[in-house]
Amino acid sequence: MRNLKVLFVGIIAIICVLFVTSRQMRTSQGHTGDNTLTIYNWGDYIDPELIKKFEQETGYKVSYETFDSNEAMFTKIQQGGTAYDLTIPSEYMIQKMMAEEMLIPLDYTKIKGIENIDSRFMDLDFDPENKYSIPYFWGTLGIIYNDKFVDGENIQHWDDLWKEELRDSVMLFDGAREVIGLALNSDGESLNSKDDELLAQAARKLAKLPDNVKAIVADEIKMYMINEEASVAVTFSGEASEMLDNNEHLHYVIPSEGSNVWFDNIVIPKTTRNIDGAYAFINFLLVPENAAQNAEYIGYSTPNKEAMGLLPEEIIEDEQFYPPDEVINHLEVYEDLGVEYIGIYNDIFLEFKMHRR
Amino acid sequence: MNKRKGRLANLYLFMVFVLLYLPIFYLIFYSFNAGGNMNGFTGFTLEYYQALAEDTRLLGIVVDTFLLAFLSALLATVIGTFGAMMIFYTRGRKNRNVLLSMNNILMVSPDVIIGASFLIFFTVLGISLNFLSVLLSHVAFSIPIVVLMVLPRLKEMNPSLIDAARDLGATNWQIIYKVIIPFVTPGIIAGYFMAFTYSLDDFAVTFFVTGNGFSTLAVEIYSRARQGISLEINALSTLLFLFSMILVIGYYFISQGNTSKKQKSLNKSRQEAIDTL
Amino acid sequence: MTKTKTMYSIPYILWLLLFVVAPVLLIVYQSFTDIDGAFTVGNYGKYFTSSTALRMTFNSLLYAGIITAAVLLISYPTAYFLSRTVHKQLWLMLIILPTWINLLLKAYAFIGIFSVNGTINNFLEFAGIGRQQILFTDTSFIFVAAYIEIPFMILPIFNALEEMNPSLISASRDLGANTWQTFQRVILPLSMNGVRSGVQAVFIPSLSLFMLTRLIGGNRVITLGKAIEQHFMVTQNWGMGSTIGVILILSMVAIMLLTGEKKRRKGGNRA
Numbered sequence: 001m002r003n004l005k006v007l008f009v010g011i012i013a014i015i016c017v018l019f020v021t022s023r024q025m026r027t028s029q030g031h032t033g034d035n036t037l038t039i040y041n042w043g044d045y046i047d048p049e050l051i052k053k054f055e056q057e058t059g060y061k062v063s064y065e066t067f068d069s070n071e072a073m074f075t076k077i078q079q080g081g082t083a084y085d086l087t088i089p090s091e092y093m094i095q096k097m098m099a100e101e102m103l104i105p106l107d108y109t110k111i112k113g114i115e116n117i118d119s120r121f122m123d124l125d126f127d128p129e130n131k132y133s134i135p136y137f138w139g140t141l142g143i144i145y146n147d148k149f150v151d152g153e154n155i156q157h158w159d160d161l162w163k164e165e166l167r168d169s170v171m172l173f174d175g176a177r178e179v180i181g182l183a184l185n186s187d188g189e190s191l192n193s194k195d196d197e198l199l200a201q202a203a204r205k206l207a208k209l210p211d212n213v214k215a216i217v218a219d220e221i222k223m224y225m226i227n228e229e230a231s232v233a234v235t236f237s238g239e240a241s242e243m244l245d246n247n248e249h250l251h252y253v254i255p256s257e258g259s260n261v262w263f264d265n266i267v268i269p270k271t272t273r274n275i276d277g278a279y280a281f282i283n284f285l286l287v288p289e290n291a292a293q294n295a296e297y298i299g300y301s302t303p304n305k306e307a308m309g310l311l312p313e314e315i316i317e318d319e320q321f322y323p324p325d326e327v328i329n330h331l332e333v334y335e336d337l338g339v340e341y342i343g344i345y346n347d348i349f350l351e352f353k354m355h356r357r
Numbered sequence: 358m359n360k361r362k363g364r365l366a367n368l369y370l371f372m373v374f375v376l377l378y379l380p381i382f383y384l385i386f387y388s389f390n391a392g393g394n395m396n397g398f399t400g401f402t403l404e405y406y407q408a409l410a411e412d413t414r415l416l417g418i419v420v421d422t423f424l425l426a427f428l429s430a431l432l433a434t435v436i437g438t439f440g441a442m443m444i445f446y447t448r449g450r451k452n453r454n455v456l457l458s459m460n461n462i463l464m465v466s467p468d469v470i471i472g473a474s475f476l477i478f479f480t481v482l483g484i485s486l487n488f489l490s491v492l493l494s495h496v497a498f499s500i501p502i503v504v505l506m507v508l509p510r511l512k513e514m515n516p517s518l519i520d521a522a523r524d525l526g527a528t529n530w531q532i533i534y535k536v537i538i539p540f541v542t543p544g545i546i547a548g549y550f551m552a553f554t555y556s557l558d559d560f561a562v563t564f565f566v567t568g569n570g571f572s573t574l575a576v577e578i579y580s581r582a583r584q585g586i587s588l589e590i591n592a593l594s595t596l597l598f599l600f601s602m603i604l605v606i607g608y609y610f611i612s613q614g615n616t617s618k619k620q621k622s623l624n625k626s627r628q629e630a631i632d633t634l
Numbered sequence: 635m636t637k638t639k640t641m642y643s644i645p646y647i648l649w650l651l652l653f654v655v656a657p658v659l660l661i662v663y664q665s666f667t668d669i670d671g672a673f674t675v676g677n678y679g680k681y682f683t684s685s686t687a688l689r690m691t692f693n694s695l696l697y698a699g700i701i702t703a704a705v706l707l708i709s710y711p712t713a714y715f716l717s718r719t720v721h722k723q724l725w726l727m728l729i730i731l732p733t734w735i736n737l738l739l740k741a742y743a744f745i746g747i748f749s750v751n752g753t754i755n756n757f758l759e760f761a762g763i764g765r766q767q768i769l770f771t772d773t774s775f776i777f778v779a780a781y782i783e784i785p786f787m788i789l790p791i792f793n794a795l796e797e798m799n800p801s802l803i804s805a806s807r808d809l810g811a812n813t814w815q816t817f818q819r820v821i822l823p824l825s826m827n828g829v830r831s832g833v834q835a836v837f838i839p840s841l842s843l844f845m846l847t848r849l850i851g852g853n854r855v856i857t858l859g860k861a862i863e864q865h866f867m868v869t870q871n872w873g874m875g876s877t878i879g880v881i882l883i884l885s886m887v888a889i890m891l892l893t894g895e896k897k898r899r900k901g902g903n904r905a
Binding site: 366367369370373374376377378379380381383384387395396397435436437439440442443446454457458459460461462463464466467468469470471473474475477478496497498500502505506508509510512513529530533543544547550551553554557558560574575578579582586590591594597598601602605606608609612 | 637638639642643645646647649650652653654655656657658660661708711712715716718719721723724725726727728729730731732733734735736737738739740742743744746747749751752753781784785786789790793794796797798824827828830831834835838839842844858859862863866867872875876879882883886887890891
C-alpha cells in the first residue's frame with residue numbers, strides 16, 4: 001500500500017510538472033486563435049526552415065500536423081472536428097475529395113506566382129483547370145536496381161521483373177494500384193483499366209511473379225535498397241532519388257512502355273478557418289527561391305520551372321528524375337476507380353500476396 | 358536450492374535481458390553514427406543530439422506525449438481496478454465470462470477499427486478533437502489491460518480476510534481501502550505500467566482522434582517514415598530511455614526505503630521458503 | 635456490499651457502454667451494410683465462401699498460436715526465476731522498460747540486425763557459415779512478434795507466482811514431494827490464472843498485428859488485423875472490414891471461453 005501511495009503521489013507530481021511545461025511551451029510559441037495556420041501534411045515533407053521563414057515574413061503561426069497515408073488523411077478530414085487550413089494529398093485522393101465536395105475552389109485573384117509552374121503539370125485530368133489544387137511535387141513509379149547484382153541492360157521494362165535470374169530478389173511496393181498497374185502496363189494496357197477481362201489477365205500474369213518476389217513492403221524499400229538487401233525494387237522516384245544519394249550502385253529506370261506519374265498537390269479543405277493564411281502559404285511556396293530550397297531539402301521533383309533554374313545543374317539534367325517529354329507522354333496518372341473497382345483491385349492484390357510461394 | 362541451478366537460472370535471466378535490450382542498444386549505438394543511417398558505423402558524432410535540442414516542435418510533442426501517458430494510465434488504473442473488482446464480485450461464472458469478454462473486445466480489435474469508431478463517436482457527440490479526445494481514447498483502450506492485471510490477484514485473495522474485516526466492524530469502503538487494495542497492489546502497479554506502455558506505443562488510435570495542434574511522438578514518428586527516420590529520433594529515444602531507466606531505478610529505491618521492516622522480514626521468510634526448493 | 639459495488643462500478647460501466655458496447659454495435663451494424671450503405675448479408679456470404687479469406691483466417695490463428703506458444707515458453711521460466719531474485723520488482727520493471735521505445739524504431743533495429751549485411755549475417759560469415767536470408771522468413775517474423783509480446787506475458791505470470799502462499803511450497807516439501815513434483819502439483823496449477831491472463835494478453839493482439847507483418851514478414855503473413863486495416867483504409871469498404879472485425883471479436887470470445895476460469899479440477903488444470 002505504501003508503495004502504491006509513493007507511486008501515485010510521484011505520478012501526480014510528474015503530471016503537474018509536465019502540464020505546466022506543456023502550457024509554457026505552447027504560450028511561448030505564440031499560438032493564438034486567428035493567426036494560426038494549420039498545415040496537414042506528410043511527416044517531414046517540407047523544409048522546416050521554410051516554415052520559420054514564412055512565420056517571420058507574414059506573422060502567421062504555423063501548426064504543422066502530420067499523416068501517414070492519403071486514406072487516413074481523407075477519413076480524418078471527412079469526419080470533421082479539425083481545423084486544417086491546407087493539406088497535400090496525392091492526385092487520386094484529390095479527385096476523391098473533389099467528388100465528396102470536401103475542397104474549396106481556389107480564388108486565383110488571391111494567388112500570385114502560378115505562372116511559375118510548368119504548364120505540363122497544370123490542367124490535368126484529375127483536376128481540370130486546377131480549380132482546386134496547385135502542384136507541390138511530382139514523380140514517377142519505376143524500377144530501381146543495383147548494378148553490383150544485375151546488368152542494367154536487362155532491367156529496362158516491367159516484363160524484366162519476371163526474368164528467371166531475378167529469383168527471390170525483387171521488392172515490390174505494397175500497393176494494389178502499383179502492382180496491378182505494372183502488370184497492366186507491361187502488356188501495354190492502361191493502369192486505370194476497368195476491364196474485367198484485362199484485370200483477370202493481369203492477375204494470371206502476376207500469379208507467375210511470386211517466385212521472384214522477396215518482400216512486399218513500403219517506405220522501408222529505401223533502407224533495404226541502400227543496404228543491398230535486394231537487387232531490384234519497384235518504387236517511387238522521390239524515394240529513389242534519396243537511395244541514389246546513399247548508394248552509388250543504384251539506378252532508377254522508368255519503363256518506356258508506360259508507368260504511373262504522381263502528383264502531390266496543395267489543396268484547401270472545407271475545414272479551413274484561416275483561408276487568408278492558406279493563400280499566403282500557397283503564394284509563399286510558389287516563390288521560386290522557396291520552391292527550390294524545398295526541392296533541395298526533400299529531393300523530389302519540383303513542378304516550379306522558375307525554381308528549376310535555381311537548382312544545381314546535375315539535379316535538373318538528371319533524366320531519371322526530370323525525364324524528357326517523350327517519356328512523360330507515356331505516363332499515366334491514377335484515376336479514382338470508384339469503390340467497386342478499388343475493391344476488385346484489392347482482392348486481386350490480396351490473392352497475389354497469399355499465393356506468393 | 359543448489360548453487361548450480363541458481364547459476365543456470367541467472368544465466369537464463371541474463372540471456373532474456375540481453376534479448377530484450379538488444380534492439381535498444383542497437384538504436385542507441387547508431388544515434389552516434391556520423392553516417393546518418395543505421396547501416397554501417399562510419400564515425401562518432403553528437404550532431405543528432407544537437408539537432409534534437411534545437412527542435413522545439415519535437416520536444417513539445419515529447420512533453421505532451423508523456424503528460425498524456427502518465428495521466429491516461431492513472432485514470433485507466435483507477436477505473437480498471439474497480440472494474441476488476443466489479444467483475445470479480447459478479448455472481449455466476451457465465452456472467453463473469455460475458456463481462457470479461459466485453460472487457461477484452463478493445464484488446465482484440467485492431468487499432469484502426471478502434472480509432473475509426475472513436476472518431477465517429479466523438480464527432481457524433483460533437484466533442485472536438487484535441488488533447489481531451491486523445492486522453493479519453495487512451496484511458497478507454499488502457500482499461501482492459503489493467504483489469505487483466507488486477508483480476509488474477511483478486512482471485513488469489515483469501516475471502517476469509519474480508520469476512521474477518523467485516524466481523525471487526527469495517528465498512529465497505531474501509532474493506533476496499535484497507536484489505537483489498539493493499540492485497541492487489543502489485544496487480545495495480547503492473548496495470549499502471551502496462552497502461553502507460555500502451556499509451557506511449559499507440560499510433561493508430563491517437564492518429565484518428567487527435568487534432569488542433571495536439572500530437573504524440575508515435576504519430577510523428579510514423580508519419581516521418583515516408584521520408585526515412587532521421588537519427589534525431591534515435592537520439593531522442595536514447596535520452597528518453599536513459600531518463601526512464603533513472604526514473605524506474607530511483608522509484609524502486611525510494612519505495613524500498615519506505616517498505617516497513619515487518620514487510621521485509623515477511624518477504625525474507627517467503628524468500629527462504631522458496632529457496633528451500 | 636451491493637450499494638458500494640454499484641458506486642465504484644459506475645465509471646467502469648460507463649466505459650463499457652460508451653467505448654465498448656457503442657462501437658461494437660456500430661461495427662455490427664456496418665457489417666450488414668454494403669458499399670452504398672444498403673442492408674445486406676453479402677459481406678458474411680462473401681467471407682465464408684472466399685477461400686482466400688478463410689485461408690487468411692486460418693493462417694492468422696496459426697501464427698498467433700505459434701507466437702503465443704513461443705512467448706509462453708520463454709516467459710514462464712523468466713517469470714519463475716525472476717520471482718526468486720533479490721530485487722525482483724526492479725528487474726520486473728526493467729523487463730517492461732524496452733516496451734517504451736517505439737515499435738517502429740525497434741522494428742527498424744531488427745531489420746538492421748537481421749539484414750543480409752547485418753549483425754547476425756556478419757557473424758555467420760565470420761564463423762564460416764555464410765550469409766543467410768533471415769529477414770522476411772517466418773522465423774524472423776515469429777521471433778520479432780514474440781519479442782514484442784514477451785513483457786505482456788511475463789508480468790501476469792510473475793504476479794501469479796508472487797502471490798502464491800510460500801507455506802504451500804514448504805508444505806509440499808514437508809510431505810516429501812521433490813522439486814519437480816512441487817512445481818507440477820503446486821506451483822504450476824496455482825500460477826495458471828497468470829498464464830491465462832498472459833495467453834489472453836498475447837494471443838488476442840497477435841491476431842491483429844499489422845506493422846510487423848510488413849516490416850519483418852515482408853507481407854508474407856496476412857493477419858486478420860491487416861485485412862481489416864486494408865478494408866478501412868485502402869478500399870474504404872467499411873462493411874467488409876467490419877465483417878472481419880465481428881469475426882475477430884467472436885473468435886476472441888471463443889478463446890476467452892477456452893482459457894476462461896473453469897471449475898477447479900483435481901490436480902493440474904490445463905489452459
